[in-house]
Amino acid sequence: MISLLIKNAWLLTMQGEACGFVEKGAVAVDKDKIISVGKTEELENKWQAEKVIDATGKVVLPGLIDAHIHTGMALYRGVAQDMNNWLQKGVGPFFNGITDEEISIGSMLNVLEGIKAGTTTFGDYDYPMARIVNNHYQAGVRCHVASMVNELPSNLHHLRVGEIYPLDQTIGKRKLKEAIELLDKWHRKGNGRITCALGPQGADMVSKELLLEMRKLAKTYGVKVHIHVAQGERETDQMIKRYGMRTVEYLNSIGYLDEDLMAVHLTDATKEEVELLAKSGVSMIHCPGSIGLIDGIVPPVIEYMEAGGKVGLGSDQAPGNNCNNMFNEMKSAAIFNKIKKADPTVMPAEKALRLATIEGAKAIGLEKEVGSLEVGKKADMIIVNMQEPGLSPVILKPVNNIVANLVYSARGHEVETSIIDGEIIMENRWIRSVDEQEVIQKAQRAANSLSERIVKRIQSVNN
Amino acid sequence: MISLLIKNAWLLTMQGEACGFVEKGAVAVDKDKIISVGKTEELENKWQAEKVIDATGKVVLPGLIDAHIHTGMALYRGVAQDMNNWLQKGVGPFFNGITDEEISIGSMLNVLEGIKAGTTTFGDYDYPMARIVNNHYQAGVRCHVASMVNELPSNLHHLRVGEIYPLDQTIGKRKLKEAIELLDKWHRKGNGRITCALGPQGADMVSKELLLEMRKLAKTYGVKVHIHVAQGERETDQMIKRYGMRTVEYLNSIGYLDEDLMAVHLTDATKEEVELLAKSGVSMIHCPGSIGLIDGIVPPVIEYMEAGGKVGLGSDQAPGNNCNNMFNEMKSAAIFNKIKKADPTVMPAEKALRLATIEGAKAIGLEKEVGSLEVGKKADMIIVNMQEPGLSPVILKPVNNIVANLVYSARGHEVETSIIDGEIIMENRWIRSVDEQEVIQKAQRAANSLSERIVKRIQSVNN
Incomplete structure (x- = not known):
């Protein structure tokens, strides 16, 4: 039987x-x-x-594979779009004002949204993952999680645009410690449903030393490095100012490009960079919905596929997408690229479906399982x-x-x-695993409290 | 009470x-x-x-206003996309093989799809509308219908690409008669729920005489003229060959541009054409989902709005969209234009929602009612x-x-x-008004029969 x-x-x-x-x-x-x-x-x-x-x-x-999602931002879905300076002006006040408890409560909304739209594997990349991962475990979904690591002080939003970020090693050490604890506690747990990756937030947001240490750890644990790459002007500007190189060149110079690397976005990667990454076995995670809405840009996924690179799809974060639904990502991947290339034959439906299933599995290294x-x-x-x-x-x-x-x-x-x-x-x-209406109500209460706190903060700044 | x-x-x-x-x-x-x-x-x-x-x-x-939909094509949803020559190679065999009865059965699917996604007004533009309109009446929805008129022989798909279409006046006369019968029987019926328009299929598909006669009739009945304009290369090529002018110039030359005209698509309209149309009071009906998928193009709707023109949204036809859902059109209008302009601030969410509601009502002339x-x-x-x-x-x-x-x-x-x-x-x-599962089952049976007939036809052509 x-x-x-x-x-x-x-x-x-x-x-x-x-x-x-x-x-x-x-x-x-x-x-x-x-x-x-x-x-x-x-x-x-x-x-x-x-x-x-x-x-x-x-x-x-x-089941569909969402290779890149920040479930910790679900609580402030829809507060930032149709604007420039999305990160600083839009999500900033919420990102900086939310508590770990609220992050965790909101995260469950994204898990349910995903389940109800066919996602079975969540490539969650957020902080504090030590709390968030419990939602995936409880809901019974498969996940590939990374505790996001950066060395950024929390008052970063006061910087002028273009000013170089300060990096604080004590923050990096603390966050790395948490990332290692996550690996030790969760990797391959829940009958293998939970797998982990190492997650530096970006080459511009951690020092070279920390980046290299994380790569070494990834090799020791046999896991992927999940990282934002070539996210756009802000990042490139920081990299040039700090290292005199664009991100891909920099990552190559420190020996970072290999098949254990998942490079997310590649929003403004050049053709040469795309070819180098693809040839090196790096996976591209393409988030068409989010980058389309936030930046009005379609990343070079067609070029990446033509160069023979591995590609998965991700839904990114709720504020600035504003949904986490792989049917939306498949459709967006297909049509946005037709528009970009002015050619209805590019990215046909079956390719889009492959990116959300078997190709996505390859991109995150789970192709033997799902x-x-x-x-x-x-x-x-x-x-x-x-x-x-x-x-x-x-x-x-x-x-x-x-x-x-x-x-x-x-x-x-x-x-x-x-x-x-x-x-x-x-x-x-x-x-079956979670009470949907209870999650929604709890998230609404948490959002009310977050919203009141931010309104008060704005009032106190204005007074 | x-x-x-x-x-x-x-x-x-x-x-x-x-x-x-x-x-x-x-x-x-x-x-x-x-x-x-x-x-x-x-x-x-x-x-x-x-x-x-x-x-x-x-x-x-x-309720949302779908200003341009061909419900008669719903039965062959999803048979033509990701291809060039969509009309001739893709939908051709189905378009030419379907019976009036099958058109009518399929049409009800689109009506239900729309209701379930918030559409309350259907700008249906198809043939034979005399049959299709019964679905709108029965379902209890508001509609603004036109019986599509052309002078095209049914064997048009045998033409070589670029060959000028023959126009057959007897066909035009018959279809015009049906359009007038529709007006006489249905305009302002059902407590005003049903309103009619005159619907020449395109300036390239009917003679100048017929176009002018339809405009005169529209003035007599006090209704709009609903017509495809500047649909792309095929149309422009025909217009240049036949009249030595592009469509907008031609329509202007015969005195067609005024506030009773609804111009659908404007896929390749130039900036000057857009300004002329907007200034003349013509409404633009923008179908982002369909034109994005079929052509990989985003029509000049931003320019149309900037020129002060009236704009509504339409979901167009099921084969080559492939859905008829105004939430999809709002989202597509907003994001496709951000991508086209590489600017996330264009077409913000509230503008998109206005296009599907109050602006759409103005575009089809129902702003006093809905x-x-x-x-x-x-x-x-x-x-x-x-x-x-x-x-x-x-x-x-x-x-x-x-x-x-x-x-x-x-x-x-x-x-x-x-x-x-x-x-x-x-x-x-x-x-409440229609049995949804019965409609779906009936449509499936009709599709099975249509599909078998087309397979046989293809086999007989190949033998």
Whole structure:
């Protein structure tokens, strides 16, 4: 008796070069693993399961991978957009005013938002991760977490634009210690659901010594280095002033470019930089929604893919995206790039879907465990109901419209059921592991308190 | 005793220059009209209502206006994208193979998709509208419909690219007759819910004589002319070959540019053309989702607004968008333009929301009836539940995040209740007027039959 059989589905296994479509497909799961993928007829005859899900009229595909998200910023969703100087003027007051407790409360909102929109793996990169990671553990999701490390004093928002940031080694040491504690406590825990990475916030925000120490630690633990790279003018300006080099050149000069590096954004990376990174085996994490909204820019992801580099997608942070939904990222990746290149053929739907599944898994180093429906992999998958006005009808011939409609029309609420590590985390839109309304209400109370505190602070500054 | 009181809402009345926010707001409705808008305290004391909706934790705003949609193409959603020659190679086989009955069945899918995503007014521009309009009537939505008129023979897809289309006057006469019958039968019917326009498909697709005759008829009936303008290379090439002029110059030369004209797309309109159109009082209907996906282009809507022109938003057709959801159009309008201009400050969220409500109403000539919550206007409004992980928390100070989150994070399924012409058409996601699952199943059966027919046709051509 195996634990779960899903049958009669339109399967997108994401095996092979495209999306691995199977009509009337089935997936057999035992405990946390996929033990068989194929036609319903065959699997139904072969396996007896404790639970059988009839997925007639539904699509089953690997759970989506959000390779870069700051869940700690969810509590101030939507307070900063349509503006210049997003970081300093927009999110600054909230970023500087929020408590660790509030960060943790807000973070759970993002986890639920993700689950309800098909995310099964969260590449969470934030601080204090020691608290945040408990939300992932409790919700039952897979995560790849890094405790963000910088050496920035907290009063940084008083700096003039263009002034070089002071770096404070005592801050770096404390945050590095926390990052190591996270690794020791959580890496490969929860049946392997939780994995860790080292997370320097940017080459401009930590000293060279600390960057090198973190790389050494990453090699010792066998984990990735997750870092923002080439985020734009502010960063480049700091790097030139401090080191006389742009970020990629600098990282190369200190031997940082290899396949354990995840480079997030590459907003203003040049063609040469992209080629160097891709050739070096570095992964690019592309966050189209966030960079489009905050900067009005489409990072060079097409060039990165053409150069043979590994690419994953991320939803980044709630203030300045303003959602954390991989259906939004897939669609944005596809259409923003068509607009950038004035060419509707670039980034077709199936490529976008691959970035959110199997390619994303490769980009974060979890391709042996997730990203496709394949025997031996972890049972992370979602069931999407196509019996919605916006996703129907389903046409299989002479063209198959399923992937196009998932990428260009689905919005996330069509994800009915989510299975992570073989456990049903959400069934028929009901999240089993966490009380959704309680999380929302708690977040609202925390936001009210944060909001009042910031209003008072502004008043006291003005008086 | 009035018919309906909605109370305790976050109101976006869309009155004034911005979004007209009211905290703890209420709207009183009697029959089809809004009779009072204000604070809950005041309205609650003043009115006794047959039905009271407590909208605590919810936003109430005017129903969204989809100023340009071809609902007749919904049955082949998602069959054509990521390609060049979208019209001829992509949708061609379906467009030419579908029956009137199938068009009508598919159309209802789009109506339901729209209702469930907050659309209350459908600017439907398709053929045969005589059949399609029954869906709008039955579903209880507001619509502004045009029976699309062209003089194109049905075997047009055999033309070589660049070859001038033949125009067939007998076709034009027949379709014009149908357009007039539609006006006579439906204009201002259903308590004024149904209004009509005249709909030549494009200046390249009907003769000058027919264009002029339609304009004359529009003046006689007091209705708009709804037409595709400057759709891109194909159209411009035809216009230059036929008349030696680009479309806008041609329309100007025949006296077509005035405030009764709705010009859809303007994909490749020049700055001078945009200024001429805006100055002439012509409305631009901007379809960012569709043109972004099909062409990789962002039409000059910023320039149109800067020139003082009226602008509405449209979702266009299901194959090549691939959704008909005004939340998608608002978000796309905002972010695509930021990308085009490399400037995050252009098209802020509140402007996008205005385009889908009050500005859209002006663009289609229904601003006296809909587009804002204002005493004397029709009661067309939606209730959006903000108690969703992706829309919470709600912050009112020091910045209000409601509009930003509606535009950048909401996806449509958060619309809980829809009121049109004072009637509750959808309540708690359940559509009262039409059986949603029956529509979906019927559309699937029709799509199966269409699909089989097209496969056979392709086989017979190949044999």
